[in-house]
Amino acid sequence: MDKKLTKPLSKDPYMDSLEMESDEPYNEELEASIRKMLIQLGEDPSREGLRRTPQRVAKAMDFLTSGYTMTVEEAVKDALFEDECEEMVIVKDVEFYSLCEHHMLPFFGRAHVGYLPKNRIVGLSKIARVIDVFARRLQVQERLTTQIANGLMSVLNARGVGVVLEACHFCMVMRGVQKQNSQTVTSAMLGTFRQDPRTRAEFMDLIRRSPY
Structure with missing residues (x-):
């Protein structure tokens, strides 16, 4: 009978799983x-x-922290398409995870992104990738929100961009004031989203609606 060449499993499945980690x-x-x-x-x-x-x-x-080696242009690549669409495009409830720069503890939540195209649209998955470009850095939520909006505006040359982030911060949950149910909401509005109250109101109304 042939001998097995694989290393026998130990009695601890957890330690075995660690040995199987990639190199x-x-x-x-x-x-x-x-x-x-x-x-x-x-x-x-x-x-x-x-x-x-x-x-x-x-x-x-x-x-x-891999976002330090990424750019918006690399995240979007060739997923920009010429199109005459002028209606609002919204991708909401995009999960994101980041690290607070003050304590290096996680904060995480949902991102809602909308834009008004101007002769070009972007592949929807690329919006999530742009969020990760900036979320995978040491961050504060306020700056993260603005960076996502500015990054999308720069590659889309859109008529307007709106970004809202809702997040839970472990530096408030696990230490400090220890408020487990606290949530932080930030927004960044550029172009028409800032200039036109009706556009901004439409965006805010749509991201609040249940998908079903």
Whole structure:
């Protein structure tokens, strides 16, 4: 009978799953810093449960801050199409996740984006990608909202862009005032969305409506 060449599974399925993680590149200097942080927190990074934690955190941080290496143009690529559409286009309830720059704790929520085309429209999935370009950085929600609006305006050359973010901040939930049900809402209105109250009101009404 042929011998199996695969490594036998241990009695701990959790540890087995860690061994199966991919070997994508990561920042080794960041890994070393995280190992030092664990020691300063009073932990032993050599114990079984923490042996690979510095590497995993370094990989996670590389992903969560990957927006620094992305641009709006790269996110949209060739998904801009000439079209005579002049009606409002809205993509709402787009999930986003970011890190607060004050405590590096997560904040997450939903983004609602609308624009008024001017001879060009964009693939709908690219709006979500533009959100990620700016969400995957150390952020404050106010700036994130404005950056998304300005980024879309720059590539679309639209008549107007509106962005509303609704988010929960762990720096308010887990520490500080510890208000678990708090929510922060921010908006950025450009072009016709800022200049015309009727356009702005239509946008706000549409994003509040139930999809069903």
